[in-house]
Amino acid sequence: MPDLATPGLLAYQPIGDYETEAGGTILDITIAYQRWGTFQGDADTNNVILIEHALTGDTDAAEWWGGLIGPGKALDTERWCVICTNVIGGCSGTTGPASEHPDGGKWGSRFPATSIRDQVGVEKQFLDAIGINRVHAVIGGSMGGARTLEWAAMYPDALDAACVIAVSARASAWQIGIQSAQISAITRDPDWHGGDYYGVCEGPVTGLAAARRIAHLTYRGEMEIDERFGTTAQQGENPLGEFRDPSQRFAVDSYLDYQGRKLVERFDAGSYVALTEALNRHDVSRGRATLNQALYSIKVPTMVIGVDTDILYPFHQQEHLSRNLGNVLSMHKLVSPVGHDAFLTEDRQMDRLLRRFISLVNDGREPTDGFGHDPEGAWII
The missing domain is CATH 3.40.50.1820 (Alpha/Beta hydrolase fold, catalytic domain)
Structure with a gap:
């Protein structure tokens, strides 16, 4: 057993x-x-x-x-x-x-x-x-x-x-390209330290959040994102001012910022790079x-x-x-x-x-599971 x-x-x-x-x-x-x-x-x-x-x-x-x-x-x-x-x-x-x-x-x-x-x-x-x-x-x-x-x-x-x-x-080449862009966002962060940031600093949190922003746009559908946010400004902000101001965002920007922050709170940048590289090698x-x-x-x-x-x-x-x-x-x-x-x-x-x-x-034979087990508790011979 x-x-x-x-x-x-x-x-x-x-x-x-x-x-x-x-x-x-x-x-x-x-x-x-x-x-x-x-x-x-x-x-x-x-x-x-x-x-x-x-x-x-x-x-x-x-x-x-x-x-x-x-x-x-x-x-x-x-x-x-x-x-x-x-x-x-x-x-x-x-x-x-x-x-x-x-x-x-x-x-x-x-x-x-x-x-x-x-x-x-x-x-x-x-x-x-x-x-x-x-x-x-x-x-x-x-x-x-x-x-x-x-x-x-x-x-x-x-x-x-x-x-x-x-x-x-x-x-595909497209997948490798989009995934490599995410890796680049992390490894170009000054706090990456060649992957040896542990015990040195908080780590490349800005790069990891940017990688997540890129990735999340590929995880969700274009129609869903547009229907949810369109060109709406984030509440209380104005992205259409005289000069570009990163603190004045569209609603979709705020949403992607949130997705980046959530990942930074629960995931390690080194793991993100390692696993994304594995996908590139698939x-x-x-x-x-x-x-x-x-x-x-x-x-x-x-x-x-x-x-x-x-x-x-x-x-x-x-x-x-x-x-x-x-x-x-x-x-x-x-x-x-x-x-x-x-x-x-x-x-x-x-x-x-x-x-x-x-x-x-199971060859369509519900409720048996294909090797003789009856979910009611009996082994079928």
């Missing part, structure tokens, strides 16, 4: 060292994670669903995906054991640039560059450490979708099915074959979900996945003015789609 954390509580699991895809070494890794629901089965056949968070997400999937995880919800914790880890390089309990280095001080600039494959390799090492060889499904959106796709490519025998949401088969075909050949070689049953108004990962990229993956369960479109973040905000549509995913994985 796996040694799992108490349901709902943050836990920490040491997993040892890891050598990155590019040849770096991360020493004495600790993985932070949470789980909900009761584990049933064994190391190879069980009811585990692994959730992959997005760039600035964390282990508390029951909070940021609260409408979808819990008793009676799409990911029913009376039926499934849901696990969510904090990604390597993160800042919510897992080893990252802000963590203590075994040789003293913070990792800072000594933290190796990582890829999406490294994120998955570390997570597989985590599952091995707690005694789980195989999970029933892996589900993730955005950076979590990239991780889910790599799970299916790297460890096809370790999962029964995958649900890939709002991501592409590889980073390419399921690297070292394997052509892009379409690499996708076709993935035989794990996979549902693909995209958002019709997504600016960051346009819907045509999910269509490309659905046309070329080797075993597509189904392809679905979230219809929403919200844009990329719709998979986090459109609970009603996502509830329906995740229930559909569970049903398809």
Whole structure:
């Protein structure tokens, strides 16, 4: 029986060292994670669903995906054991640039560059450490979708099915460009100190807030932003004066300032750079074959979900996945003015789609879960 954390509580699991895809070494890794629901089965056949968070997400999937995880919800914790880890390089309990280095001080600039494959390799090492060889499904959106796709490519025998949401088969030049602009905003901040600002100053908070402003415009839909703010001035301010004054803002400027401040309060700039760099390196075909050949070689049953108004990962990229993956369960479109973040905000549509995913994985045989577990409590032989 796996040694799992108490349901709902943050836990920490040491997993040892890891050598990155590019040849770096991360020493004495600790993985932070949470789980909900009761584990049933064994190391190879069980009811585990692994959730992959997005760039600035964390282990508390029951909070940021609260409408979808819990008793009676799409990911029913009376039926499934849901696990969510904090990604390597993160800042919510897992080893990252802000963590203590075994040789003293913070990792800072000594933290190796990582890829999406490294994120998955570390997570597989985590599952091995707690005694789980195989999970029933892996589900993730955005950076979590990239991780889910790599799970299916790297460890096809370790999962029964995958649900890939709002991501592409590889980073496009546009995505690399917009993500590199965010990295540049941080690293050009005088308080970056080459990544070694820990203990020196508060850190590159201005650069991190600017990066978030850029990013947030790609997370939300153009129609939603325009309908909410248009050309309205922030209350009590006048952005149409004789001279430009940064204290006199449009309402959308105030909104983006708020988004930047919120991120600065909860997220580390070093982690933001590390994880954004990992997204730049996302390419399921690297070292394997052509892009379409690499996708076709993935035989794990996979549902693909995209958002019709997504600016960051346009819907045509999910269509490309659905046309070329080797075993597509189904392809679905979230219809929403919200844009990329719709998979986090459109609970009603996502509830329906995740229930559909569970049903398809189980050959449509509700309420059994595909390997014989009856949610009423009996094991079906």
